Amino acid sequence: MxxxxxxxxxxxxxxxxxxxxxxxxxxxxxxxxxxxxxxxxxxxxxxxxxxxxxxxxxxxxxxxxxxxxxxxxxxxxxxxxxxxxxxxxxxxxxxxxxxxxxxxxxxxxxxxxxxxxxxxxxxxxxxxxxxxxxxxxxxxxxxxxTKDNLILRSTANQGDTIFVTGRLGGSLTGKHLDFTPRVKESQWLANHCKPSAMMDLSDGLAKDLPRLAKLSNLGFLLDPQTLPISPNCTVEQALGDGEDYELLFTLPTQQVEYLLSNWPGDLTPLTQIGILEQRSETNTALDGGWDHFY
Amino acid sequence: MxxxxxxxxxxxxxxxxxxxxxxxxxxxxxxxxxxxxxxxxxxxxxxxxxxxxxxxxxxxxxxxxxxxxxxxxxxxxxxxxxxxxxxxxxxxxxxxxxxxxxxxxxxxxxxxxxxxxxxxxxxxxxxxxxxxxxxxxxxxxxxxxTKDNLILRSTANQGDTIFVTGRLGGSLTGKHLDFTPRVKESQWLANHCKPSAMMDLSDGLAKDLPRLAKLSNLGFLLDPQTLPISPNCTVEQALGDGEDYELLFTLPTQQVEYLLSNWPGDLTPLTQIGILEQRSETNTALDGGWDHFY
The missing domain is CATH 3.30.1330.10 (PurM-like, N-terminal domain)
Structure with a gap:
């Protein structure tokens, strides 16, 4: 093979x-x-x-x-x-x-x-x-x-809210070459409102979100209406193009209001896109088709 | 270009x-x-x-x-x-x-x-x-x-004796794939008889020795009779084949006797191959022909 x-x-x-x-x-x-x-x-x-x-x-x-x-x-x-x-x-x-x-x-x-x-x-x-x-x-x-700031992929909890920074899709039109790594956003999060889990989106949400969820032995529920899609892109592109280099992170529900109220205006906007839930056969994969899970 | x-x-x-x-x-x-x-x-x-x-x-x-x-x-x-x-x-x-x-x-x-x-x-x-x-x-x-054990390429002194571990040349017959990095030898040297400068031989003595000498703004005198040549190899091969992965190091003259008397028998043998001397036009290059310098 x-x-x-x-x-x-x-x-x-x-x-x-x-x-x-x-x-x-x-x-x-x-x-x-x-x-x-x-x-x-x-x-x-x-x-x-x-x-x-x-x-x-x-x-x-x-x-x-x-x-x-x-x-x-x-x-x-x-x-x-x-x-x-x-x-x-x-x-x-x-x-x-x-x-x-x-x-x-x-x-x-x-x-x-x-x-x-x-x-x-x-x-x-x-x-x-x-x-x-x-x-x-x-x-x-x-x-x-620092130990306090370290955020892993694998430490999310059931019920956590899923966020992404920025917009997804269409990276090949240029962003894949001149993107800004989200260091400032990550530092703010780690210092003020630490995510339960985080990773960067390199292979596209359709591949990366299942990976993140799987590492915590969880499934996910995604709201396609809320996906922050890049201009002139489809939902499919936002899910599958890859090379977004945005942060994908999860947060306990009780911290969501604090995060949204305090997120600095000069940082890349955040979007709430779904929640993590108990793992089941229907909420663990996103093979290029987000609507399978709704 | x-x-x-x-x-x-x-x-x-x-x-x-x-x-x-x-x-x-x-x-x-x-x-x-x-x-x-x-x-x-x-x-x-x-x-x-x-x-x-x-x-x-x-x-x-x-x-x-x-x-x-x-x-x-x-x-x-x-x-x-x-x-x-x-x-x-x-x-x-x-x-x-x-x-x-x-x-x-x-x-x-x-x-x-x-x-x-x-x-x-x-x-x-x-x-x-x-x-x-x-x-x-x-x-x-x-x-x-450790700070005490750190050995640079660029800190040799005029008059220092030049050593190599092991034998040089013929690496392509197999040694380039299954060589043993000289960690034990380096540790013994750093702890017992610290070289004034050291590097590993990857491109061949003819390229690497001039590099080491140049970094200390020195020239070198090489004794071709003493080169530890691998079995079935020529002097040219010992100088030019490369991928020896032996240590090349220099030592103040007054430490040479101590080194030779105390070098453990279970480590790769050492050979004294020359000395570092003041830089001049005739002792700074070894372009595939060691005899230019004698």
């Missing part, structure tokens, strides 16, 4: 179940980032990610935007745990016909993201790619988070 | 000179690992690396050996700074025709290395690669090191 004939989630689940972890690893594979307990008890977030030519960006795309995207994806994952980015490592695997000007523009985008979110590029590796290969970037990053 | 028409060292130097670093980054790009000062003052080593099909391994190679190599390269870099590996992240970029059995064997090699050197695989990312692309692994790792 090949990877193309398998489910990515199943493959990862199977492999990860065989990995052994030292006791300083509080959260291993399966959340937005790993959580490592350092010797003094402080927590560190660790994350790796990649963008691949022909998969995550077109060959003709401006390199500066590609560099921003590669970094911002990792920043978004760190934000999704309640953390802030600290340091990043950049691996580039590039064909020898890649133009130096392209590489310099790529690093401009990388540095722009580092300046915007106040982290350092601490190292990197450059390798040649064979002639017919796609160019690829792999980014590894660390982030800081 | 393309990457193929440029020097890798020059490209990296130029790009890195434009990166801005936060004050918690003690060592940025240019050494085997970055050194980050954590909030409690402790140091963390951070490193990223990659192995690419057709560049670092053949398509028909056993996946378990490829997995071992990918991890062991990062372990070797951590050892080269006087540290021990702590956690690793694995990014895989694989074509959809990659066999599941290959992926599982790859992870077996990854886990073997983690077991051998007592670190955790804390997370990963899997992306599809386009149809004609090479399969690629990118590994990012953290390591622990």
């Amino acid at each position: 090949t990877l193309g004939e398998s489910s990515e989630d199943q493959i990862i689940e199977r492999i990860c179940s065989q990995l052994t972890q030292r006791s300083d690893i509080l959260v291993g594979p399966g959340d937005d980032c790993a959580v490592v307990q350092l010797e003094n008890g402080a927590l560190q977030l660790q994350k790796t990610d990649c963008v691949v030519e022909g998969v995550h960006f077109y060959p003709e795309e401006m390199a500066e935007r590609v560099g921003w995207k590669a970094m911002a994806r990792v920043v978004s994952d760190i934000a999704a745990m309640g953390g802030t980015p600290s340091s990043m490592l950049v691996t580039l695997i590039l064909r020898s016909d890649t133009k130096l000007a392209w590489l310099e523009a790529l690093y401009q985008g990388i540095q722009n993201c580092a300046n915007t979110f106040d982290f350092s590029i601490v190292g990197g590796e450059t390798s040649s790619a064979p002639k017919d290969s796609a160019n690829m970037l792999s980014i590894a990053g660390t982030g800081n988070v | 393309t990457l193929g028409e440029s020097s890798e060292d020059q490209i990296i130097e130029r790009i890195c000179s434009q990166l801005t670093q936060r004050s918690d980054i003690l060592v940025g790009p240019g050494d085997d690992c970055a050194v980050v000062q954590l909030e409690n003052g402790a140091l963390q080593l951070q490193k990223t690396d990659c192995v690419v099909e057709g560049v670092h391994f053949y398509p028909e190679e056993m996946a378990e050996r490829v997995g071992w190599k990918a991890m062991a390269r990062v372990v070797s870099d951590i050892a080269a700074m006087g540290g021990t590996p702590s956690s690793m992240l694995v990014t895989l970029i694989l074509r959809s025709d990659t066999k599941l059995a290959w992926l599982e064997a790859l992870y077996q090699g990854i886990q073997n290395c983690a077991n051998t050197f007592d670190f955790s695989i804390v997370g990963g990312e899997t992306s599809s690669a386009p149809k004609d692309s090479a399969n690629m692994l990118s590994i990012a790792g953290t390591g622990n090191v």
